Amino acid sequence: MHVEETGLSGLVVLTPRRFGDARGFFSETWNRGTMTAAGLTYDFVQDNHSVSEQAGTVRGLHFQAPPRAQAKLVRCGRGALFDVAVDLRQWSSTYGHWFGIELSFDNGKQLMIPAGFAHGFVTRTPDTEVIYKCTDMYAPETEGALRFDDPDLAIDWGLGELSPVLSEKDAAAPGFSGFKTPFVPGMTS
Numbered sequence: 734m735h736v737e738e739t740g741l742s743g744l745v746v747l748t749p750r751r752f753g754d755a756r757g758f759f760s761e762t763w764n765r766g767t768m769t770a771a772g773l774t775y776d777f778v779q780d781n782h783s784v785s786e787q788a789g790t791v792r793g794l795h796f797q798a799p800p801r802a803q804a805k806l807v808r809c810g811r812g813a814l815f816d817v818a819v820d821l822r823q824w825s826s827t828y829g830h831w832f833g834i835e836l837s838f839d840n841g842k843q844l845m846i847p848a849g850f851a852h853g854f855v856t857r858t859p860d861t862e863v864i865y866k867c868t869d870m871y872a873p874e875t876e877g878a879l880r881f882d883d884p885d886l887a888i889d890w891g892l893g894e895l896s897p898v899l900s901e902k903d904a905a906a907p908g909f910s911g912f913k914t915p916f917v918p919g920m921t922s
Contacts, residue, residue: 734747734748734749734750734761734764734767734768734771735747735748735749735750736771736773739832739834740827740832741818741820741825741827741830741832741850742825742826742827743845743847743849744818744820744832744844744845744846744847744850745773745844745845746834746842746843746844746845747806747842747843747844747845748840748841748842748843749761749762749841749843751841760841762808762843763777763806763866773845775804775806775845775866775868776868777806777866777867777868778867778868778869778870779866779867779869779870779871780864780865780866780867781863781864781865781866781867782810782862782863782864783862783863783864783865784860784861784862784863785856785860785861785863785898786859786860787856787859787898788856788857788858788859788861788895789855789856789892789895789896789897789898790855790856790861790897790898791853791854791855791881791890791897791898791899791903792853792854792863792900792903793817793851793852793853793854793878793881793903794817794819794851794852794853794878794879794880794881794906795851795852795853795876795877795878796821796850796851796852796876796877796878796879797869797871797872797875797876797877798875798876798877798915798916799848799875799915799916800875801869801870801872801875802848802849802869802875802915802916803848803867803868803869804845804846804847804848804867804868805844805845805846805852805865805866805867805868806843806844806845806846806865806866807836807843807844807846807852807854807863807864807865808836808841808842808843808844808863808864808865809836809837809838809861809862809863809864810838810862810863810864811838811860811861811862812837812838812856812857812858812859812860812861812862813835813836813837813838813839813856813857813858813861814835814836814837814854814855814856814857814861814863815833815834815835815836815854815855815857815890815891816833816834816835816836816844816852816853816854817831817832817833817852817853817854817888817890818831818832818833818844818846818850818851818852819831819850819851819852819853819879819886819888820849820850821849821850821851821912821914821915821916822849822850822914822916823914823916823917823918824917824918825849828914829885829886829909831886831888833888833889833890835857836854836863837857848868848916849916851877851878851879853881855881855890855891855892855897857891877915878902878903878906878907879906879907879908879909879912880906880907880908880909881897881899881903881906882897883908883909883910884908885908885909885910886909
């Protein structure tokens with residue numbers, strides 16, 4: 734497993750080894766022992782699988798607030814996407830900064846997102862599948878969202894000429910200006 738720092742504390746890119754032959758490949762996408770040796774000690778309790786039919790589908794930016802905050806391990810099962818994490822931790826020197834990376838079936842990369850980040854993605858190809866592990870179960874009473882195209886965050890989603898495909902909920906998400914983060918020192922997740 735190759736572990737790559739992103740410049741945002743705790744947010745890392747993981748690239749599992751692939752063992753291939755004429756049949757295809759095998760890859761170990763998560764292993765508690767390997768992750769612990771890399772300093773990543775997460776207890777995942779839920780797996781999610783999302784399929785987006787159209788290229789340009791935007792999901793996010795989503796988060797769950799403490800005490801139900803989630804860390805996520807995100808990968809692409811089919812197709813390609815641009816995955817984004819925004820640091821919402823009040824104490825962090827990178828508060829309000831974002832990191833984005835292309836995750837695809839072909840490159841096999843994964844993004845390990847600690848609690849305290851908002852997460853979103855845009856699909857690059859039709860029928861893109863996103864598979865992710867979470868450290869807490871879905872708790873709608875704690876969920877929050879930020880506008881994906883907020884000018885204060887200035888995320889370059891690389892949409893080009895594509896019009897984003899959004900849910901009503903994501904289209905109505907508030908902006909970053911005036912946002913009061915629930916991720917404060919001493920939070921529990």
